[in-house]
Amino acid sequence: MQKTLPQSVTLLVKLQGQDSRSIELTHETITIGRKADNSLVIEDPAVSGHHARIVKIQAVFFLEDLMSTNGTAINGRAITRHQLHDTDVITIGRHRLVFQELTAAGTAHQAPCVDLNHTMVLKRMDPTPNEPTLIATVVVITGKTDQPEYSLMKQVNVIGSQDGSAIRLTGWFAPKAAAIIARRGRNYSISHAQSTKPLLINGIQVMGQYDLKDGDHIEVAGVTLRFSVPSKTNGTTH
16 A cells, blocks of 8 residues: 655654744754744743754754754653654753654644744743742762762753763763653653663663652662652742
């Protein structure tokens, strides 16, 4: 049976508190980052100056992380280079970009279309004052790291040996990216990265994404960490 080829490929851009916008991917290369020379400019401190790019090779699209500080994830997993497929969700900071292949037989969610011949700029929306961000911490129980304790200040926190990792592993054979802890609002989740090392939470191996709770023990790449998050009621009144 002949496969239906996509009529067009778009990127649906979603940011909390803003309307969705659609970009048609007609260029061979699209760069994403905080600096003004990118095709898609995201004005957000969590986004690197040149954060990632989408490259078209023949009829196939690839997403590449450009050694960004906070990393790039697809469907909750940190990547350095990854082939894009229909409905893949790209996470950059607080932004979600949905890769969509539109065919003649069906249509996806319609959103205002943006011409990339003109730079598209997204501005970060700060949390409302009555919903303060709760910063979780991770304490090292065993294993080789550059600090005994970490505050998870970033939206995307990489556990690994690579530069810019939020939790820096220092062992001889430590993988560049073993796992990734992502923050969405007041909630934290952890997922496996590119390393082949297993990820265990409270002694049980985890596949895919896991929602972290206060007191959870994380084991990955030879380190054991205790996750701690302050109570949502601490310091607040209703």
